[in-house]
Amino acid sequence: MAIVVAQEVLARRYEARLFSLASLFHFACYVALIIIPFVISYTSQSLWIMEKTGREQPEVHFHHEVLVVAQGAHPSQRFAFSSSAGVNALFGDALRAVSVRLSEADENDDGRPEFLHLEVSIPLRPGEDIVGLTVLAALDYSLQDNVRFGTNATAIVQYAGGVAGSGLQFWGDLELHAARALPPFTSSAVGPPTLAGALAATTADALAPAALISRYMAFPTAVHVAPRYPVWLVGGGGSRFTANVTLAVRPAVVRYQPRVAEMLKWGWVQYLSFFIPLWFALRQIKWFAAVSQITPCRVVVDRPHVRKINDHDF
Structure with a gap:
């Protein structure tokens, strides 16, 4: 009889060369994740509270x-x-x-x-x-x-x-x-x-x-x-x-007119309100593109480190 004393997650990783379509798409998603929330909050006139x-x-x-x-x-x-x-x-x-x-x-x-x-x-x-x-x-x-x-x-x-x-x-x-x-x-x-x-x-x-x-x-x-x-x-x-x-x-x-600290606090909240849902959406898009091989990449699966357990180890 055995009990679980620890556990680890084995991951499946999708790798690509630095100069490849998959890497380009990966970096483009990060750039979009930073810029798009700022553009949306700024154009909606909710980024900086002026009054x-x-x-x-x-x-x-x-x-x-x-x-x-x-x-x-x-x-x-x-x-x-x-x-x-x-x-x-x-x-x-x-x-x-x-x-x-x-x-x-x-x-x-x-x-x-x-x-x-x-x-x-x-x-x-x-x-x-x-x-x-x-x-x-x-x-x-x-x-x-x-x-x-x-x-x-x-x-x-x-x-x-x-x-x-x-x-x-x-x-x-x-x-x-x-x-x-x-x-x-x-x-x-x-x-x-x-x-x-x-x-x-x-x-x-x-x-x-x-x-x-x-x-x-x-x-x-x-x-x-x-x-x-x-x-x-x-x-x-x-x-x-x-x-x-x-x-x-x-x-x-x-x-x-609000103080600088109030403006930064309000702007940060507005930025995060668009950043978080976009981060989740892009994360799913990147995963789907990799799993479906829309952006070609190599699959690497972690292997568990197995050691034979003898009866006298217990």
């Missing part, structure tokens, strides 16, 4: 620079205030001692506020009413996860009630708009002009909301306020107009 999309909670903070412009009931009547003393001097009789309160709410304590609150209170004299309001507040906007990106931002809140109002309740979302994919590493992006730069104007006309908004919108990458539910509180004749603005900082859908 990716990710969701990220941005970090947004107030920059304590504010410009408030309110439109009175008469076209020539307006009320204004800014955080710059030099600009306030340009407003003349339109200047009012506006009270502005800024606050941030970080509900999950991750250092990235989810809500920004802005309260504007404008004192009014008898007979004065407000029919429209524009508020510009400077922000610092940055991304850290998918890309390193930072830009100057201005929250622009504008609403016209059409009739005299006692206040405004405004809810909106902060959204990042980029005309092109963001580069992976950008410590400080070239963005719109800061509100502080706009407040360096030397004339009151340069501080008109239309002029400021026009310059801000000219930049392809900027943060905008998407109004959701503005509520105009009708009722004039009061001594104060109060606006409460709540801006939600939603997770940004960021289009960005």
